[in-house]
Amino acid sequence: MTTYLLRLVAAxxxxxxxxxxxxxxxVNTFDDGFASIRALFADPDIVVALRLSAYVxxxxxxxxxxxxxxxxxxxxxxxFPGKRVLNALLDLPLSxxxxxxxxxxxxxxxxxxxxxxxxxxGWGFDVIFSTPGIIMATAFVALPLMIREVVPxxxxxxxxxxxxxxxxxxxxxxSFWRITxxxxxxxxxxxxxxxLARSLGEFGAVKVVSGNVLGQTRTATLVVEExxxxxxxxxxYATAFLLAMVxxxxxxxxxxxxxxxxx
Amino acid sequence: xxxxxxxxxxxARTPRRSAPRSTLTRSSGLALGLAMTWFSLLVLxxxxxVVVTASEGxxxxxxxxxxxPQTAAAIRLTVLTAAAVTVVNVVMGPLIAWVLVxxxxxxxxxxxxxxxxxxxxxxxxxxxxxxSLYGNDSPLGVNVANRRPAxxxxxxxxTLPFVVRMVQPVLEELDRDVEEAAASLGASRVxxxxxxxxxxxxxxxxxxxxxxxxxxxxxxxxxVLLSGNLPFQTEVTSVRILSSIxxxxxxxxxxxxxxxLVISLVVIxxxxxIQRRVAARG
Numbered sequence: 001m002t003t004y005l006l007r008l009v010a011a012x013x014x015x016x017x018x019x020x021x022x023x024x025x026x027v028n029t030f031d032d033g034f035a036s037i038r039a040l041f042a043d044p045d046i047v048v049a050l051r052l053s054a055y056v057x058x059x060x061x062x063x064x065x066x067x068x069x070x071x072x073x074x075x076x077x078x079x080f081p082g083k084r085v086l087n088a089l090l091d092l093p094l095s096x097x098x099x100x101x102x103x104x105x106x107x108x109x110x111x112x113x114x115x116x117x118x119x120x121x122g123w124g125f126d127v128i129f130s131t132p133g134i135i136m137a138t139a140f141v142a143l144p145l146m147i148r149e150v151v152p153x154x155x156x157x158x159x160x161x162x163x164x165x166x167x168x169x170x171x172x173x174x175s176f177w178r179i180t181x182x183x184x185x186x187x188x189x190x191x192x193x194x195x196l197a198r199s200l201g202e203f204g205a206v207k208v209v210s211g212n213v214l215g216q217t218r219t220a221t222l223v224v225e226e227x228x229x230x231x232x233x234x235x236x237y238a239t240a241f242l243l244a245m246v247x248x249x250x251x252x253x254x255x256x257x258x259x260x261x262x263x
Numbered sequence: 264x265x266x267x268x269x270x271x272x273x274x275a276r277t278p279r280r281s282a283p284r285s286t287l288t289r290s291s292g293l294a295l296g297l298a299m300t301w302f303s304l305l306v307l308x309x310x311x312x313v314v315v316t317a318s319e320g321x322x323x324x325x326x327x328x329x330x331x332p333q334t335a336a337a338i339r340l341t342v343l344t345a346a347a348v349t350v351v352n353v354v355m356g357p358l359i360a361w362v363l364v365x366x367x368x369x370x371x372x373x374x375x376x377x378x379x380x381x382x383x384x385x386x387x388x389x390x391x392x393x394x395s396l397y398g399n400d401s402p403l404g405v406n407v408a409n410r411r412p413a414x415x416x417x418x419x420x421x422t423l424p425f426v427v428r429m430v431q432p433v434l435e436e437l438d439r440d441v442e443e444a445a446a447s448l449g450a451s452r453v454x455x456x457x458x459x460x461x462x463x464x465x466x467x468x469x470x471x472x473x474x475x476x477x478x479x480x481x482x483x484x485x486x487v488l489l490s491g492n493l494p495f496q497t498e499v500t501s502v503r504i505l506s507s508i509x510x511x512x513x514x515x516x517x518x519x520x521x522x523x524l525v526i527s528l529v530v531i532x533x534x535x536x537i538q539r540r541v542a543a544r545g
Contacts, residue, residue, distance in 0.1 A: 010363075021393050071302075090302075091534065092528075095526075099501040100313065103520050109309075140309075143306065201387075248376075255375060
């Protein structure tokens with residue numbers, strides 16, 4: 001009896017909070033068939049925005065994968081002073097408001113009054129209101145995801161195989177490429193997918209640092225807001241649908257990978 | 264002579280309490296240096312810049328900025344709504360985790376995917392999604408757009424995964440023998456839950472609650488289209504910061520942002536303490 005009641009409560013809650021609203025976006029997008037999606041791809045500025053979002057997400061994934069795997073190896077395999085503080089600070093981007101992220105980057109890299117901004121601008125390098133700023137904002141918010149996936153896997157794998165490889169004469173690089181990386185492969189893949197989803201979807205931080213210039217620094221998420229506020233609901237729903245499709249695809253991929261990972 | 268003394272003395276005095284010895288090799292040290300440089304440039308220096316900018320005007324300026332009626336109202340709304348949402352999550356999160364771990368039924372894997380959607384869905388899309396069911400043309404006839412419940416609803420959506428995903432693995436690991444032993448000794452299901460299950464879930468629930476509170480307090484994207492951002496009504500702290508930035512009032516923005524940063528830091532410390540306690544116990 002209680003079992004059925006709990007099941008009913010959980011299913012109803014998730015249906016009303018997630019399933020029904022999310023499915024309505026698809027319904028609204030295809031109100032008039034594929035017209036709204038087609039209209040989206042016919043607008044060159046929207047295509048630029050979609051391409052910018054994809055590019056920024058790709059760079060953010062690469063940067064965070066390199067950084068995340070490196071720092072995870074260091075945290076799990078080595079001892080050094082300040083490790084505990086670093087470990088805690090690495091989670092900070094998860095709980096900092098996107099607007100604060102944007103503000104923080106503007107304060108340091110802003111062209112007018114930033115700490116480093118004017119110097120960088122003197123070298124001909126714009127960060128804020130330009131693509132590097134968007135990449136930094138995106139990399140910032142997605143930073144902990146890779147580490148959170150890789151650290152537990154590394155801890156579980158242990159060091160025996162690496163030590164065996166090294167005792168047989170393998171160099172540090174060889175044992176990383178041949179032993180460590182294959183054994184944490186699924187953790188890394190999972191991290192990449194989560195980082196990708198988070199990076200494509202970043203909105204607040206990008207809004208602050210991008211300047212939101214149509215056809216130049218406007219990303220897909222900014223298009224959703226812009227279209228909705230300009231009473232182009234169809235366009236907003238169509239763009240939202242594309243973004244939602246990618247994130248749902250990411251979750252489904254992870255759901256398929258995960259059981260294999262646990263065996 | 265004295266140097267010899269100290270080297271002889273040191274291990275005997277504090278065998279393990281001294282600062283953790285570094286086991287870094289030359290190449291791993293270099294990797295740590297590079298990683299820390301990037302982390303500092305990307306995260307630490309910018310966040311420090313927020314606090315420094317906020318403190319430039321002194322305590323008086325800081326305090327008068329964050330206590331202007333409009334800002335204070337925004338902070339109050341954000342913190343109280345995030346707290347209320349956290350309470351809901353503390354009840355619903357373990358309930359959903361329980362159903363996902365202990366129950367078996369057709370369509371359970373769909374529920375698993377639904378849990379993760381709020382985490383992966385772009386926040387602006389989340390706002391639009393909620394608007395389509397709970398906005399002006401609501402098929403349910405429930406319209407919260409531009410009203411206070413909109414803030415609650417948006418926070419509820421974006422914080423959904425945290426408690427569930429913290430509790431779920433702990434529940435999976437839980438030893439059922441203890442529950443059966445309690446039941447065989449005459450404990451009712453309520454007693455078993457309260458005395459056996461709940462204590463082992465408590466750290467996970469607390470960690471999830473801390474994350475969900477932090478996420479709620481810092482939320483921005485899902486509110487843009489949903490809440491209307493009306494001053495004194497539905498304006499949250501992040502929106503307040505953004506309007507300061509847009510009005511070129513960077514010092515004011517930094518002051519309010521510092522409040523949010525302090526909340527994030529407190530949450531991080533709480534999480535760290537919970538993890539230490541769990542690690543020490545188990």
